[in-house]
Amino acid sequence: QLQLQESGPGLVKPSETLSLTCTVSGGSMSSSSYYWGWIRQPPGKGLEWIGSIYYSGSTYYNPSLKSRVTISVDTSKNQFSLKLSSVTAADTAVYYCARHLSVVGAPTHFDYWGQGTLVTVSS
Amino acid sequence: DIQMTQSPSTLSASVGDRVTITCRASQSISTWLAWYQQKPGKAPKLLIYKASSLKSGVPSRFSGSGSGTEFTLTINSLQPDDFATYYCQQYNTLWTFGQGTKVEIK
Numbered sequence: 001q002l003q004l005q006e007s008g009p010g011l012v013k014p015s016e017t018l019s020l021t022c023t024v025s026g027g028s029m030s031s032s033s034y035y036w037g038w039i040r041q042p043p044g045k046g047l048e049w050i051g052s053i054y055y056s057g058s059t060y061y062n063p064s065l066k067s068r069v070t071i072s073v074d075t076s077k078n079q080f081s082l083k084l085s086s087v088t089a090a091d092t093a094v095y096y097c098a099r100h101l102s103v104v105g106a107p108t109h110f111d112y113w114g115q116g117t118l119v120t121v122s123s
Numbered sequence: 124d125i126q127m128t129q130s131p132s133t134l135s136a137s138v139g140d141r142v143t144i145t146c147r148a149s150q151s152i153s154t155w156l157a158w159y160q161q162k163p164g165k166a167p168k169l170l171i172y173k174a175s176s177l178k179s180g181v182p183s184r185f186s187g188s189g190s191g192t193e194f195t196l197t198i199n200s201l202q203p204d205d206f207a208t209y210y211c212q213q214y215n216t217l218w219t220f221g222q223g224t225k226v227e228i229k
Contacts, residue, residue: 110167110169110212
């Protein structure tokens with residue numbers, strides 16, 4: 001059974017960089033059948049897609065966050081990571097990692113999700 | 124950017140009711156639409172993909188329909204476990220979620 005687990009600091013200071021890692025178990029990230037993504041949800045609000053990555057390293061980013069986001073992959077560790085720079089209180093959210101199914105080479109819906117991790121931006 | 128608008132934002136219903144949630148896209152997305160269910164403190168769970176394909180293991184009382192810009196999620200005979208928030212998501216161009224519809228007990 002595929003499992004995704006987010007890890008990283010739960011508290012980040014304003015203007016600093018938020019860094020999270022998603023560890024995938026029960027399956028290989030190197031499969032051409034999947035992409036891997038990050039989604040966030042501010043407390044009491046809806047879901048926002050942040051960005052996604054293929055095992056080869058090709059990425060898609062949300063245009064509204066693109067200037068601050070970097071997503072990378074380490075297939076040897078079966079992990080992918082999120083860095084969000086210059087954070088403010090508006091970046092406080094539960095951050096989820098998830099798997100996209102790839103259909104004819106294009107990433108589609110999210111079929112497996114991690115449990116999520118709350119990151120608070122505060123001094 | 125493709126915007127997704129769900130209605131209603133909140134829906135009050137009773138066990139056994141038939142419930143319909145609507146999702147509208149700001150431009151055509153063909154059938155590249157998914158529906159998710161989220162309960163408090165939990166990650167979203169995929170219910171339906173490609174507008175009308177039911178994920179394996181999801182009860183058949185859930186169904187989806189639509190194409191282009193208008194889509195619906197229907198829950199036939201609402202069960203106690205179905206009280207949750209539901210999100211639509213387009214994946215025609217990048218990924219965008221609707222704002223969510225909370226289904227609460229009447």
